Amino acid sequence: xxxxxxxxxxxxxxxxxxxxxxxxxxxxxxxxxxxxxxxxxxxxxxxxxxxxxxxxxxxxxxxxxxxxxxxxxxxxxxxxxxxxxxxxxxxxxxxxxxxxxxxxxxxxxxxx
Amino acid sequence: xxxxxxxxxxxxxxxxxxxxxxxxxxxxxxxxxxxxxxxxxxxxxxxxxxxxxxxxxxxxxxxxxxxxxxxxxxxxxxxxxxxxxxxxxxxxxxxxxxxxxxxxxxxxxxx
Numbered sequence: 001x002x003x004x005x006x007x008x009x010x011x012x013x014x015x016x017x018x019x020x021x022x023x024x025x026x027x028x029x030x031x032x033x034x035x036x037x038x039x040x041x042x043x044x045x046x047x048x049x050x051x052x053x054x055x056x057x058x059x060x061x062x063x064x065x066x067x068x069x070x071x072x073x074x075x076x077x078x079x080x081x082x083x084x085x086x087x088x089x090x091x092x093x094x095x096x097x098x099x100x101x102x103x104x105x106x107x108x109x110x111x112x
Numbered sequence: 113x114x115x116x117x118x119x120x121x122x123x124x125x126x127x128x129x130x131x132x133x134x135x136x137x138x139x140x141x142x143x144x145x146x147x148x149x150x151x152x153x154x155x156x157x158x159x160x161x162x163x164x165x166x167x168x169x170x171x172x173x174x175x176x177x178x179x180x181x182x183x184x185x186x187x188x189x190x191x192x193x194x195x196x197x198x199x200x201x202x203x204x205x206x207x208x209x210x211x212x213x214x215x216x217x218x219x220x221x222x223x
Contacts, residue, residue, distance in 0.1 A: 033211060040200060042116075042216040043155070088154050098143045098206040099168050102154035 006089060006103040014111050019076040021106040023089030024069075030092065032065055033100065034074050037086045046074070046087075079110045115139070116205050118215035125222050130191045133218045135203035137184040143167070143208060144186040146178060149200040149217075161186060162208070190220075198222045 007022045025032070031050045035043040047063045049056045049072070056063045062075040076083055086107050090100040115138035125131050137144050143162045147155035157170040161180035175191040184205065190197060198221050204212035 035214075040149075040151075040217075040219075042202060043204075043214040045211045045213060048211045093157060093168065093170070098145045098204055098212040099157055099160050100145070100147075100155075100204075100212065101157065102147075104152075104154045 006106045010107045023072045116215035133188040135186045137205035141205035147202040
């Protein structure tokens with residue numbers, strides 16, 4: 001079974017709106033990462049948040065982490081058509097930053 | 113651009129054949145991991161190599177094997193291909209305590 005589970009599975013919004021994706025995981029972690037994937041190609045790293053951090057920002061992205069609830073959220077503000085992609089959260093498998101367990105992802109569609 | 117390159121980009125093989133996929137890691141990264149992504153699913157961890165030794169494996173059978181070379185390039189070998197091996201194969205390089213950088217993947221189709 002997968003460690004992370006994203007919610008919702010699919011999200012459709014208009015340009016300019018905000019998009020929020022949630023991720024839940026099962027075991028204790030030392031970090032959680034968010035990735036974007038366009039059209040089934042390579043994954044692009046968005047943000048890494050460590051277990052001692054509660055919130056992190058990068059441009060229009062805001063990630064929160066609640067270790068007590070074993071959950072994280074990714075907020076994309078003022079969305080653009082170019083944000084259309086699949087978004088995945090990933091947690092480390094038994095330590096290490098490059099042994100990752102991914103959820104099934106959220107497919108985001110941003111309409112002009 | 114992540115600096116991680118994979119070859120080939122697409123490949124078609126027949127069931128029972130063997131395949132080798134290649135990955136060139138970003139300079140300075142000493143770990144390389146391989147992932148399998150079936151259509152509509154998230155990537156699944158196959159294994160990681162660190163300093164040319166396997167350093168962790170996911171739930172994949174021994175017919176999935178790998179190599180890492182001194183220049184941090186890497187290979188994924190799959191023997192006795194099955195139809196269910198059809199997927200996007202991703203490699204990712206990184207440091208021990210840094211985020212992973214992914215290549216664009218190799219799409220393997222087994223017929």
